[in-house]
Structures are given as structure tokens and as C-alpha cells.
Amino acid sequence: MKKSKAAVVHQQGGPFVIEDIEVQDPGPGEVLVRIAASGACHSDWHQVMGEIPKPFPAVLGHEGAGVVEELGQGVTRVSPGDSVMLSWFPACGTCFYCQREQHNMCETYRPFLESGTAMDGKSRLYLKGEPLTQFSTHSTFAEYAVVPEQACIPLDPEVSMESASLVGCAVMTGVGAAMYTAQIKPGETVAVFGCGGIGLNILQGAALCGAEMIVAIDTVPGKFESARAFGATHTINAKEDTLQALLDLTEGRGVDHVLDSTGNPKVQENAIYPLRRGGALTLVGVAPHDAKVTFDTFRMHHQETRVLGCFYGTGNCQRDFTRIIQLYKSGRLKLDELISRQSPLSEINEVYADMLAGKINRGVLTF
Numbered sequence: 562m563k564k565s566k567a568a569v570v571h572q573q574g575g576p577f578v579i580e581d582i583e584v585q586d587p588g589p590g591e592v593l594v595r596i597a598a599s600g601a602c603h604s605d606w607h608q609v610m611g612e613i614p615k616p617f618p619a620v621l622g623h624e625g626a627g628v629v630e631e632l633g634q635g636v637t638r639v640s641p642g643d644s645v646m647l648s649w650f651p652a653c654g655t656c657f658y659c660q661r662e663q664h665n666m667c668e669t670y671r672p673f674l675e676s677g678t679a680m681d682g683k684s685r686l687y688l689k690g691e692p693l694t695q696f697s698t699h700s701t702f703a704e705y706a707v708v709p710e711q712a713c714i715p716l717d718p719e720v721s722m723e724s725a726s727l728v729g730c731a732v733m734t735g736v737g738a739a740m741y742t743a744q745i746k747p748g749e750t751v752a753v754f755g756c757g758g759i760g761l762n763i764l765q766g767a768a769l770c771g772a773e774m775i776v777a778i779d780t781v782p783g784k785f786e787s788a789r790a791f792g793a794t795h796t797i798n799a800k801e802d803t804l805q806a807l808l809d810l811t812e813g814r815g816v817d818h819v820l821d822s823t824g825n826p827k828v829q830e831n832a833i834y835p836l837r838r839g840g841a842l843t844l845v846g847v848a849p850h851d852a853k854v855t856f857d858t859f860r861m862h863h864q865e866t867r868v869l870g871c872f873y874g875t876g877n878c879q880r881d882f883t884r885i886i887q888l889y890k891s892g893r894l895k896l897d898e899l900i901s902r903q904s905p906l907s908e909i910n911e912v913y914a915d916m917l918a919g920k921i922n923r924g925v926l927t928f
């Protein structure tokens with residue numbers, strides 16, 4: 562058992578409170594990781610606000626990197642001292658979905674994403690003897706995490722923990738959405754709603770895929786400088802007539818792809834209209850769990866509009882995290898530039914305030 566500082570959320574709406582918690586020893590197939598850095602993702606905030614409903618108290622955080630400290634029984638993938646990136650949705654490699662190359666649908670791990678526990682149905686985190694809800698099978702807003710060994714992806718120790726931590730959610734999700742879910746092709750036209758941590762990664766994923774026109778759309782024009790650095794060729798202030806602006810850019814036809822990173826149902830509902838015939842809308846951002854939208858299905862039939870859900874970038878963490886690091890090392894993907902605030906865990910409430918105000922690309926917490 563380890564004593565660990567952690568950011569605990571006691572009730573819906575927060576705040577995060579720094580507490581001394583107990584982290585249990587790793588069980589069979591589990592690994593104790595000393596967290597070095599954790600990104601502050603909007604999905605954690607959805608859980609704080611009850612939009613992803615889970616019990617409190619909880620320790621959130623799911624975008625982490627660190628160093629392996631102890632192994633449970635039977636662990637073979639990593640050794641103590643290894644640097645690792647953490648995947649909040651590991652894949653077993655052998656289930657129905659993994660055998661069909663749909664690793665992000667792995668049915669071995671799916672129940673524990675929902676339950677907020679380790680794989681035996683119990684928490685590994687306790688506060689004064691009371692169990693704490695985990696985020697997925699781990700919680701990275703704490704000095705230590707106990708995770709399944711499949712959640713650990715070896716990291717080149719030359720890469721900084723702060724940059725590598727973001728691979729675990731924002732980069733895999735955004736770049737994967739462009740590459741694997743939307744499958745953007747060279748020369749295509751792309752519009753991206755929202756220029757936060759996920760949106761910037763969709764932009765750089767679209768650029769990597771060879772898109773010719775990449776349009777970044779946001780209500781905060783202050784984000785457009787970063788958007789251009791991440792691959793946007795055009796920007797539109799969402800307070801203007803976005804549909805008309807996109808039609809004007811494409812000779813009235815519309816774009817090949819729209820990708821939504823906002824998770825805002827109103828944005829999602831209207832996002833089919835800027836598509837050309839045969840175009841695809843990819844829903845990347847997390848909507849509130851009870852959100853519903855209405856689509857114009859007559860138009861979708863006539864225009865062969867496709868609407869695609871995107872979960873964790875349709876990725877395979879064991880393959881793609883390493884691939885992302887290789888692309889970063891060869892200068893083809895940006896990680897360092899995603900970080901616009903780096904702060905100790907004790908400043909987590911301020912980091913989230915900055916994120917909600919649209920002031921930062923990504924905030925990273927350090928330990």
C-alpha cells in the first residue's frame with residue numbers, strides 16, 4: 562500500500578480537493594505506476610459535472626505518463642523503472658472485437674470503463690478506508706496509479722513525460738479521428754469545429770493525412786494562431802455564418818469532412834449542412850450522456866451523408882501510441898506545443914478554470 566497525494570472530487574460540481582489517499586498494491590496482471598505528468602482533459606470535467614454519471618467521491622484523470630514502480634503477479638509487458646504512457650482504454654487482443662481489429666471496442670475492458678473500478682470490481686484507491694471511484698481502470702490525478710499491464714505502453718525515455726502524457730487521450734483521439742475514423746484522404750477538404758486539445762489534434766491529423774483545405778472553427782478567435790500552427794489553412798469565427806463561409810470556400814459544394822470536437826448537440830445537429838454530397842460528419846467530442854439530436858434524414862438519404870461516431874480515435878493503443886511518438890520524433894506531429902500551462906497538481910482547479918475559459922490548448926499537471 563502506498564500513501565499518495567490525489568485530487569479528490571467529493572461531489573458533483575467539484576471542486577478538486579488535494580487529499581492523502583491510499584493506493585493498494587498491484588494485483589495479478591496489474592502494475593503500480595508513479596505518475597509524472599497528467600493532462601487535464603475535458604472528459605474529466607464532464608464527470609465532475611455529472612454529464613458522465615459516476616458515483617462520488619472520485620479520483621479522475623486519464624491522460625498520464627509515468628514510471629513503473631512495482632509489478633503484480635504474472636506481469637510480463639513492463640519492468641520496474643520503465644517509462645510508460647497510459648491508455649485509459651486498453652485492449653486485450655483476443656476478444657470478439659480485438660479479433661476484428663476493433664481494439665477500441667474491446668469487450669474485456671469495456672465494463673470497467675463504466676464501473677470506475679479495477680477489473681475485480683473493486684477500487685484500488687481509498688480515502689480513510691472508503692473506496693474512491695476511478696476513471697476507467699486508473700486515475701492519473703494522483704501520485705500513484707494501479708493499472709492493468711495492457712494499459713502500459715513503453716515510452717522512449719528521451720521524450721518528456723509532460724508531452725508523452727497527452728498521447729494517452731487528446732492526441733490518440735484527435736489524430737485517430739482524422740486518420741482512422743474519418744479516414745481523410747490527400748486533397749480532401751475538412752472543417753473542424755472546436756480548437757481545444759482535441760480539435761488541435763484533429764487539425765494536425767488532417768494535415769498528416771494530406772488534406773488540402775483545413776478550416777478551423779471556434780467562438781474564441783484567440784485560438785486561431787494555434788490552429789494555424791497545427792495545420793489549419795483557414796479559420797472561421799463561429800459567431801459568423803459558418804455554413805455560408807464554408808460554402809463560399811468550396812464553390813458552393815461543401816466540404817468532404819466535418820469533425821466536431823465540441824460535443825455540443827446544437828453544433829453536431831447543424832454540422833451535416835456544410836458537407837458536400839457523400840460527405841462525412843465525425844462526432845469526436847463527448848456530448849452529455851442524455852443528449853439527443855435531430856438529423857434531416859431525407860437530405861442524408863439524397864446526399865449519402867455519413868455520420869460516424871468516434872471513440873478514442875478508433876485507435877489501437879499498443880500500435881498507435883508508439884506510432885505517434887515516432888511521428889513526433891520525426892517532426893511530423895506536435896506534442897510540446899499542445900502544452901500552454903504546466904502546473905503542480907495543487908493548482909488543478911486553476912488549470913480547469915483556464916481550460917473552461919478557452920485560455921489554454923492543454924494544461925498538464927506535474928507531480
Ligand SMILES: [Zn+2]
Nearest residue numbers: 602604730731
Ligand atoms: Zn480525455
Ligand SMILES: [Zn+2]
Nearest residue numbers: 653656659667
Ligand atoms: Zn479485447
